[in-house]
Amino acid sequence: MSDAPGPSHPSVPAPVVRLEAVRLSYGATRALDGITLDIPASRMVGLIGPDGVGKSSLLSLIAGARAIQDGHVHVLGGDMIDAAHRRRTCPQIAYMPQGLGKNLYPTLSVFENVDFFGRLFGHDRHEREERIQQLLRDTGLAPFADRPAGKLSGGMKQKLGLCCALIHDPDLLILDEPTTGVDPLSRRQFWELIETIRKDRPGMSVIVATAYMEEAARFDWLVAMDNGSVLATGTPAELLQQTGTGNLDAAFIALLPEEQRREHREVVIPPRRSDQGDDVAIEAEGLTVKFGDFTAVDHVTFRIARGEIFGFLGSNGCGKTTTMKVLTGLLPASEGEARLFGREVDPNDMDIRRRVGYMSQAFSLYSELTVRQNLELHARLFRLAPDTIDGRVRDMVERFDLANVIDALPDALPLGVRQRLSLAVAMIHAPDILILDEPTSGVDPVARDSFWQTLSDLSRRDNVTIFVSTHFMNEAERCDRISLMHAGKVMISGTPEQIAARRGDGSLEEAFVAYLEDAIAATDTAKTTATPHIATTATVKTHGATHAASRFFDPRRMFAYTRREALELKRDPIRATLAILGSLILMFVMGYGINMDVEDLSFAAMDRDDTTISRDYVLQIAGSRYFTELAPITDYDDLDRRMRSGELSLAIELPPGFGRDVARGSNVQIGAWVDGAMPSRAETVRSYVQAMHATWLAQRARQLYGNTATTGDYQIEVRFLYNPDIRSIVAMAPAVIPILLLIIPAILATLSVVREKELGSIINFYVTPVTRLEFLIGKQLPYVALAMLNFFLLTAFAVFAFGVPFTGSFVAFTSAALLYVIVTTAMGLVISSFMASQIAAIFATTLLTMIPATQYSGLVDPVSSLQGAGAVIGRIYPTAHFVTITRGTFSKGLDFGDLSGPFLALIVTIPVLLALGVALLKKQAN
């Protein structure tokens, strides 16, 4: 279709996407800088350009996943800023975000993933099953329907992503770098699949972002982007013609602005000199690494000579990274041997570490340190002599051209510069071996070429051995020798020319595809090669997607989220166990910890009288269950020392002549010292001592004055209601239940949303017809169920383990608990709308729940005793109401009728919180 005309051509239909002066910034960073563009309909359109130039931002705007900041985005005949239009069109758009399986749920099986999307688009059971079966058959995923998505290879994940995207027969398919990190064979199969689908549905428009120029060459129409703007548009042929170049890589470089292009020069790697020698630098023999029953690296053997550039190719998860980690000593080999310079790799061998430089896949320098600080830190850690450090850092800065960013933080640097910094750090100690794990992924062609020039210099000039992994075929061609890995095994090694000549049509990629096909045919005969026929999908079309989209609340979509959340919870036992076990542990701890019983307090007496009367006074205190008597105090020094060490809570001093003075009725004073370090305990001690003193006085009075004093002037009958034994646990355990049913369900509910935000699957909420209310309630339900399970366990624990009597209506208590956990999970959902990261969510939820619940909800101090802000919070905070209900039903024997007030408060809170949650939740990313 290379003859596809440009967008302005009169014979083509209206463009599927029309952009007018679209701008987008993230904080101070401008991602899109005034893009005006018409994308033709019914075409395969490619966005090309390196990472970070705004391709993904543009696609997410088109998909409606991101809110438009400035400009107009018209998609399928309407403005995407209009929420009603977005709701109407989202069933016609399918969006597959960047990243392998980014919008999939790794713990769910292949079938469950597709099924979830089917439910979101409102398909009924029959229709769903039919479509899923067909899609899985067409993509060759049918044999793996029960495998969790997280355990699929990169290529399979992308096919699954495609299934999920195609379940609702979209008119516009948006794919963001669908083949990055996928092996050449899977890549080819993926595009064949797309081709077949397009044949069956010729009206469908496809927009693809890609970093692989050789893929882009096969598209109908291209948009070349750099730095937030469009460089050029047109068919591949037009772009080549315009730039006068032979391939798209070169064409792209030619399209770049002058100053960027100037830095570029063709990579020339001179052949290895014969005098570089053949001594072996890196050697692996029968290297095997197993994680449990999974073999990541399977008997890999290779030898790399000193000064050689050795390339490692293969898809994500084929074992490249693991092999490299073994060589650096990060992972132990399960079997076999790895040797560097003839010495076996030993993680404790510090000398060998100083000869190796390693650059891991992800950028792994300290983003909190500046470029210079990073270089200096590593120089010191590699124990360069202190006086050589400055010079060495200067050398590196010069060599890797970092002078103008020397005091910048790495996060602020473009990817290409960061990669140069990583290499500079890996080189700071002048190692003999460099192990580089995908050093150029996401780097633009110009920067990639200069990077390879550096590698060439290191190898040829400094005789550094370089072991590098890559996805790019043109980089592989620059290596002295390469190996292709698949499923933990090395399939073939040799010079690029040898391998290319041996198989296929002479290109390296063809050769690899051929080898991969062989390997797959050998290991997996069951798998049917994808011979897609999507024809019947079209026949089941139309009646699913559209009718449900218009409805505001569709229980099916809501339950889709409930089902998925419940499945995920089931598959993540750690979370559920922590939640349940955690509440029981905390209940136990708090039941004992918030203990108001003060017993067994230590006391000692300094009896300087030592008569019957004075001994009687001491005995009276010693005999009570509140105090335990310790050895008598000998003198004031002893008293001081023992009180300072905290040994004594109470010291009593009876003065000399105490007995005599009491008998005579003359004034006498008893001294008592209470340890005030812990005021609440001191208060209790004080009240005990006063009470005992009073009792003793009454007794003496009776002895002195006889019967006239037997009864007092009046009596106070104290009745301790609801908790006659005054056991702390009876008061505390029922009040702890509301706190635990608040904090943990709220945190889980918050995390359930924030996790999706952090992991990226929230995108499914943005681009599918599910409404905010469906999303919230759907997510809430499993946690309400979990919290109710918790509720029953906690209640049972209180009654049976702590022995707290339950006197009221259990039905009322359970109903209140149900209302309450709906409130608490809804609180979590409201909080989640402010939070972006999981750790912040945990802290914020704890802060917002723990303090009001423990301080202002009547746990210790009754709400009626609170003042100021605390009193206001205590009146409206749901925990306070539920504490009233818990204590009422547990200890006071109450039923529904007696508790109508708090019940009403809980019922009113639910719609308020849900409305707040819906209002705060955004249906698009910012």
Next chain:
Amino acid sequence: MRTGNIVQLGIKELRGLFRDPMMLALIVYAFTVSIYTASRAQPETLNQAALAIVDEDRSPAATRIITAFKPPYFTVPRLIPQAEMMTRMDAGLDTFAINIPPNFQRDLLAQRSPAIQLNVDATRMSQAFTGSGYIQSIVGDEVGEFLSRYRSAAPLPIDLALRARFNPELNKGWFGAINNVISSVTMLSIILTGAALIREREHGTIEHLLVMPVTPFEVMASKIWSMGLVVLVAASVSLVFVVQGLLAVRIGGSVPLFLFGTALYLFATTSMGIFLATSAGTMPQFGLLLMLVLMPLQMLSGATTPRESMPDVIQTIMLAAPNTHFVILAQAILFRGAGLAVVWPQLAALLAIGGALFFLSLRRFRQFLR
């Protein structure tokens, strides 16, 4: 050269921390605002206790009793009919309800020893005890004074001179302030080291470190000294400027001795932070684990309620927790002015627990890196 690595890596940690405004804000908040407000917000034991009175006598004696109850200890008593008493208590509106029976004054003067009924909501433990004590003594005083106008009966001249040592006014704010310093020290030392380790793993930098000539021991030691130092400095500043300065808490003992104890304690808690971080795979799991560990540690350490009133089993188990010893040490030095002669067993225990935790963590840390 090994210590060189520890120093370099520690400086790196400090630099990293100073570039994290969130964490800095958290530290400042925990050691200033949090301590200040928590100390000021501590209510007196008895504050605005809800009281209702059923007056079936309506005599001068009864009125005398009623007017004796005043804020701030009690609310102004609400006079209610007998029928409402139990429903109000059921609904939790009142904590105390006094019932003055009919003919109270007549019986009192006739020495028939009438009975006043005091109903206490015993599910409100914090007020039930002290409150009923206060009520009894208030009623006693009023009745006594009322009677003294009619007859003079000399009470026994035995006086109880009750004094609270170390905190004469039993100012709860003092206790709250010190307690909050302790819990901020615990919380931050664990969070800072744990989060520092998890962050390194999530960013892939830990791997990067381990291909360099650096041992796990050095990595761990560097995190312990740097984060420990940060918390120690923050705690000292807070103790001097917030607790002693702003809150005017009288500190009995030697602040340097306390800080020395804090340093030993930090050795234990930072090791614990690393241990927790190696046990948790991800930040959220670390967060959940943190709460499950922190809450029991804080609640059972003896800082919130006295150790003696806990069951023996728990007292014994909690001897293995560094918090317990630190709380004992802090109370002894800061309130009771105890010296080295008194607190050396706690210092020794902290050193032993810290050492054990450090080696346990080091072992876990080595496995964690595999």
